[in-house]
Amino acid sequence: MRQNPERRAALLDAAIEVLAREGSRGLTFRAVDEAAGVPKGTASNYFANRDDLLTQAGARVYERLQPDNATVTMALEGPRDRARLTALMRDLVERISAFPSGHLALLELRLEATRRPRLREILTRQIRDDLEANVDFHVKTGLPGDATTVVLLYLALNWLILDRLTLPEVISEDRIPALVETLVERLVPTD
Structure with missing residues (x-):
């Protein structure tokens, strides 16, 4: 090789x-x-x-x-409140949406993993490790909410990104920032 x-x-x-x-x-x-x-x-x-x-x-x-150093630094600076978490979640949606072929390729890989046990094993480990790292980062940095909050945000934002990339007419682009804000507001306890 x-x-x-x-x-x-x-x-x-x-x-x-x-x-x-x-x-x-x-x-x-x-x-x-x-x-x-x-x-x-x-x-x-x-x-x-x-x-x-x-x-x-x-x-x-x-x-x-992977987020760049500026994004990680933003997460660590200033207050650890819902406003900061909302900004991070908006950045996440934009960062993933800015690489549409990457997200769509992952969806294809997930579908292929239903037929290929080795690929399923590798993707499961990669995605689980990534989710656990996100939970760990969230908790260690003192952002509001707990591990379950992170998992719920992961589930909801993944579907929002999927709709945005595959059926963008379902939810208009101008509604996305407010939806992310409302999602954080409803999932995260008050400051």
């Missing part, structure tokens, strides 16, 4: 775009090579098989969705 990290990242980014555009059935080494603009056969030099490509693409989505 080839080890050029930049080329591997470019191939994984191309795989994400193919997953989002064509679904998991359209994800082939040839389609990834074409999307990445590399010679035929390049992807097969970097990934042992299709399962390897699928799982590494999922990991790459999570890598790209």
Whole structure:
């Protein structure tokens, strides 16, 4: 297997775009090579098989969705109140929505995981670890609410993002900030 990290990242980014555009059935080494603009056969030099490509693409989505240092710093500065949590949740919705192919690729991977036990195992671990890290961060930083609050926000915001990316006419774009604010207001105890 080839080890050029930049080329591997470019191939994984191309795989994400193919997953989002064509679904998991359209994800082939040839389609990834074409999307990445590399010679035929390049992807097969970097990934042992299709399962390897699928799982590494999922990991790459999570890598790209990680908040930047400014977002983490914002969470740690100033008061730890509902207003701060609302700002963080709005940022989360915007950050994930700004990478629509990543979120759509993850949805495709989740569907594919229903047919591939190894992929299910890997995605379950990745998503569970991510959720647990979010709960841990929330509790350690002293933001209002508890672990259940974080899980409820995770569930509700994931569906809001799904609608925004797949059926944007269901909820108008201008309503989203107020919905996020109301969600936090109703789930989080008063300051």
